[in-house]
Amino acid sequence: MDVLNAFVTLAxxxxxxxxxxxxxxxxxxxxxxxxxxxxxFSNFAHGDTMxxxxxxxxxxxxxxxxxxxxxxxxxxxxxALPLGIxxxxxxxxxxxxxxxxFYRQQKAKPVIFVIASLGVMxxxxxxxxxxxxxxxxxxxxxxxxxxxxxxxxxxxxxxxxLAFRTTQGITIVVxxxxxxxxxxxLNRTRTGKSMRAFSDNEDLALLSGINPERVVLITWxxxxxxxxxxGVLYGLDKSFKPFTYFxxxxxxxxxxxxxxxxxxxxxxxGGFLIAFSExxxxxxxxxxxxxxxxxxxxxxxxxxxxxxxxxxxxxxGILLIVLLFxxxxxxxxxxx
Amino acid sequence: xxxGFDPKILMLFGLVAILFVGTGFVQSWNTALTIFNMGLxxxxxxxxxxxxxxxxxxxxxxxxxxxxxxxxxxxxVSVEPVPxxxxxxxxxxxxGLVLGALTIVGAILLWNxxxxxRLRGLVMLVVLLIGFTLFRRVFDTGAxxxxxxxxxxxxxxxxxxxxxLLAWPVGGLLAAGAAWIIGKTALGLRSDYLAIxxxxxAEIIIAVLKNEDWLARGVKNVTGIDRPVPYEVDLQESERxxxxxxNIGADPVTASTITVKLLYAALFILVLGLLIWLSEKAWNSxxxxxxxxxxxxxxxxxxxxxxxxxxHLQIFILGSAVCGVAGAMMxxxxxxxxxxxxxxxxxxxxxxxxxxxGGSGxxxxxxxGGFLIWWLWxxxxxxxxxxxxxxxxxxxxxxxxxxxxLDSAAHMRLLTMGMILLLVLRFSPRGLIPER
Numbered sequence: 001m002d003v004l005n006a007f008v009t010l011a012x013x014x015x016x017x018x019x020x021x022x023x024x025x026x027x028x029x030x031x032x033x034x035x036x037x038x039x040x041f042s043n044f045a046h047g048d049t050m051x052x053x054x055x056x057x058x059x060x061x062x063x064x065x066x067x068x069x070x071x072x073x074x075x076x077x078x079x080a081l082p083l084g085i086x087x088x089x090x091x092x093x094x095x096x097x098x099x100x101x102f103y104r105q106q107k108a109k110p111v112i113f114v115i116a117s118l119g120v121m122x123x124x125x126x127x128x129x130x131x132x133x134x135x136x137x138x139x140x141x142x143x144x145x146x147x148x149x150x151x152x153x154x155x156x157x158x159x160x161x162l163a164f165r166t167t168q169g170i171t172i173v174v175x176x177x178x179x180x181x182x183x184x185x186l187n188r189t190r191t192g193k194s195m196r197a198f199s200d201n202e203d204l205a206l207l208s209g210i211n212p213e214r215v216v217l218i219t220w221x222x223x224x225x226x227x228x229x230x231g232v233l234y235g236l237d238k239s240f241k242p243f244t245y246f247x248x249x250x251x252x253x254x255x256x257x258x259x260x261x262x263x264x265x266x267x268x269x270g271g272f273l274i275a276f277s278e279x280x281x282x283x284x285x286x287x288x289x290x291x292x293x294x295x296x297x298x299x300x301x302x303x304x305x306x307x308x309x310x311x312x313x314x315x316x317g318i319l320l321i322v323l324l325f326x327x328x329x330x331x332x333x334x335x336x
Numbered sequence: 337x338x339x340g341f342d343p344k345i346l347m348l349f350g351l352v353a354i355l356f357v358g359t360g361f362v363q364s365w366n367t368a369l370t371i372f373n374m375g376l377x378x379x380x381x382x383x384x385x386x387x388x389x390x391x392x393x394x395x396x397x398x399x400x401x402x403x404x405x406x407x408x409x410x411x412x413v414s415v416e417p418v419p420x421x422x423x424x425x426x427x428x429x430x431x432g433l434v435l436g437a438l439t440i441v442g443a444i445l446l447w448n449x450x451x452x453x454r455l456r457g458l459v460m461l462v463v464l465l466i467g468f469t470l471f472r473r474v475f476d477t478g479a480x481x482x483x484x485x486x487x488x489x490x491x492x493x494x495x496x497x498x499x500x501l502l503a504w505p506v507g508g509l510l511a512a513g514a515a516w517i518i519g520k521t522a523l524g525l526r527s528d529y530l531a532i533x534x535x536x537x538a539e540i541i542i543a544v545l546k547n548e549d550w551l552a553r554g555v556k557n558v559t560g561i562d563r564p565v566p567y568e569v570d571l572q573e574s575e576r577x578x579x580x581x582x583n584i585g586a587d588p589v590t591a592s593t594i595t596v597k598l599l600y601a602a603l604f605i606l607v608l609g610l611l612i613w614l615s616e617k618a619w620n621s622x623x624x625x626x627x628x629x630x631x632x633x634x635x636x637x638x639x640x641x642x643x644x645x646x647x648h649l650q651i652f653i654l655g656s657a658v659c660g661v662a663g664a665m666m667x668x669x670x671x672x673x674x675x676x677x678x679x680x681x682x683x684x685x686x687x688x689x690x691x692x693x694g695g696s697g698x699x700x701x702x703x704x705g706g707f708l709i710w711w712l713w714x715x716x717x718x719x720x721x722x723x724x725x726x727x728x729x730x731x732x733x734x735x736x737x738x739x740x741x742l743d744s745a746a747h748m749r750l751l752t753m754g755m756i757l758l759l760v761l762r763f764s765p766r767g768l769i770p771e772r
Contacts, residue, residue: 042528044397099758111395111527115692116761118685122754125681129747246680250539253532261528305468309547316536320521323533327525 006291018279020168023175026271027230029255037199037262041113048124051245053228057084073143089224254315260333369597376604379706382690384658390697393631398534400683401541406507406663413503415495425481432475439467482550511660545675565599695767720748
């Protein structure tokens with residue numbers, strides 16, 4: 001019986017990575033859910049919006065590094081993030097003006113918006129691949145660890161190390177700041193309130209004199225900020241590869257749907273639920289169980305429920321369960 | 337089919353024909369035929385998606401998964417079985433899969449049989465857990481044993497060793513089975529949910545193909561799948577063929593490759609023709625009218641006593657099956673199953689571009705879109721390269737911008753496809769050949 005070592009192992013391989021991943025998913029899902037609430041369609045281009053913002057941030061990071069500017073122990077990418085957000089905001093506002101606004105005026109069916117977003121997805125994907133290529137890019141610099149496994153072992157005298165990477169810490173802190181800002185904005189400011197009103201009941205909101213184009217504009221800016229932040233944090237924590245960002249669409253959508261489409265709090269909850277299940281189901285629990293039971297109980301198998309290659313199956317499975325038993329999501333979402 | 341052909345349709349098909357003939361003259365007939373054969377396969381995929389979208393308004397973005405299942409069918413049907421693998425653990429693998437399926441069926445039956453309450457959830461959880469553990473116990477050892485048999489050349493169970501053409505309908509059946517599972521759960525909910533569910537199942541199917549080595553060798557690929565047509569080498573050695581070729585005075589090597597491609601094209605045209613005929617019959621039948629009535633107004637169709645959900649399930653399965661057949665045909669054409677090549681942009685979203693551009697709700701439109709967009713997809717790359725070379729002609733060799741632009745020309749096709757989709761959706765939302 002060695003509860004401490006078991007807990008440290010679990011924290012090192014499940015709790016910390018899943019929390020960071022959950023924060024990234026939550027930020028992504030918030031973007032999806034906001035678009036769904038205000039513009040009322042599922043934006044398939046969201047993964048590629050994230051990729052675009054991250055790409056601009058990477059270029060800005062390289063520029064800063066070339067100019068000799070770094071952010072000390074923190075990654076330079078954080079300094080470059082505002083530029084990435086600005087560029088992404090311009091891009092999504094541009095796509096809204098040229099593409100989505102037309103269908104809004106036509107009062108087109110939601111599925112037409114979705115098909116238009118497929119076109120946008122192709123174009124953004126093309127732009128990203130055109131500029132930065134299809135390869136892996138690592139752009140994290142600064143201090144690698146807040147606590148490295150060795151320091152932790154020396155500090156505590158335990159057998160197991162606990163590594164807490166800077167990028168994981170930054171992910172959690174930045175995500176928290178972003179979420180607090182978002183909720184402050186939605187609940188306390190006039191514009192935020194008008195956004196929520198618009199999302200709840202479009203006709204009533206229009207009656208009370210809310211300008212829909214302004215609401216849409218602000219939504220896109222917020223979405224650009226959330227998507228870029230999510231993308232940069234994911235890229236810092238893992239690495240940047242356009243195709244991976246496209247594939248993130250599935251867990252992000254799953255998070256938003258599980259939480260209840262259109263419900264920001266649900267999106268956060270969904271993000272963490274998906275992240276913890278994905279990491280938990282694909283983690284081999286052998287060591288943890290080994291510490292908890294007597295030595296002779298050490299299991300033969302890895303005690304891994306699914307191989308990591310099937311992580312998509314996890315988000316998909318949770319999605320199916322929610323769709324079957326609670327189609328509007330855990331927190332009540334919309335169902336247009 | 338009753339009204340005869342619109343001159344506009346003939347003209348559009350004529351234009352696409354000119355594109356292909358032009359490719360034959362400018363590049364080579366081999367290239368033109370290669371594009372044409374994949375164009376035929378794409379047209380069939382587009383027909384399948386058009387059934388779901390055009391007939392019933394279902395938004396399926398998991399085409400890639402159904403296509404891949406069709407590809408799997410070619411391996412399962414035509415590859416020779418591996419007896420050593422079967423004796424090592426084949427039955428155990430099958431037994432494991434049966435156990436897994438029984439668990440799920442049992443859990444569903446229990447769920448339906450037991451009264452509502454906490455006990456029901458608990459019992460189901462226990463059944464699922466026990467079933468899963470049993471499944472892993474039996475299945476894992478079996479799969480390991482199978483994969484250990486000569487992993488460099490086999491390491492899988494192999495297929496049934498039956499004729500390859502049988503794989504085409506089987507591919508359709510496999511896809512139909514997967515569609516049934518998805519449809520049962522996601523149909524009847526909002527349209528976006530079906531989209532996400534299909535997106536997910538497609539990724540999972542590809543993950544299974546990549547990782548389950550016992551099934552189809554995973555990323556080690558299955559190559560040398562049987563062909564329904566003779567091999568070029570055999571043709572080049574056949575006296576009769578050589579005699580024919582020398583009569584028309586052609587080069588035997590080129591002639592043999594072209595003959596093989598023409599044979600494939602003939603087979604594919606047969607399938608495409610049959611499918612178009614069936615689709616047109618269905619479209620003009622009472623069933624087709626009912627489908628359109630449901631699509632245009634679900635509420636009033638339901639009020640007329642039409643079972644919307646099961647009709648949707650029906651058309652979803654049919655459309656997916658057609659995609660499965662196309663997938664099997666494609667793998668047959670390639671003679672190999674390479675799970676790594678299945679990309680959603682290429683196999684799901686490109687098919688959507690074909691349907692939207694061609695004309696949703698029109699079978700001929702979908703076919704036209706299939707040929708046109710596939711031709712563009714292939715040709716935009718060299719055209720983009722030409723364009724970039726033109727743009728950068730003034731720059732010095734080795735200039736980084738020039739190098740980068742030339743390297744990136746390949747990604748022009750995504751940009752072009754997105755542009756085409758958006759332009760058609762905006763200015764001609766009913767597509768090139770609109771629904772009648």
